[in-house]
Amino acid sequence: MENLRLSDESKFFGPPEGWNEEKHGPCLTLSVADLEIEGHGFMVTMWKFSAEEIEKIVAGEPFFIGISGHTSNGFPLLRLGV
Numbered sequence: 001m002e003n004l005r006l007s008d009e010s011k012f013f014g015p016p017e018g019w020n021e022e023k024h025g026p027c028l029t030l031s032v033a034d035l036e037i038e039g040h041g042f043m044v045t046m047w048k049f050s051a052e053e054i055e056k057i058v059a060g061e062p063f064f065i066g067i068s069g070h071t072s073n074g075f076p077l078l079r080l081g082v
Helices: 051-058
Strands: 002-004 011-013 030-037 040-044 046-048
Touching: 002 030
Parallel strands: none
Antiparallel strands: 002 046, 011 030, 030 040
16 A cells, blocks of 8 residues: 655654664655544545555455554544545
8 A cells, every 4th residue: 555645735754753664664654634624633644555455455355444542532533535
């Protein structure tokens, strides 16, 4: 999966402090746009699936989202879209 650059990007996130690429693997820079959607603030990223990933999704395989961290209510608000 590839993180695409957004035309209205407002920030970039690189590897967290102390990230060890040999131990944890690569951590690429993430392009983010701060947007308001349906009255809620979101940090939005845009992704493009590889041909192999598309084949798996069409075959019914699930995709996963991993989030490090939490909000005061215990879990951050998520939004997915195509």
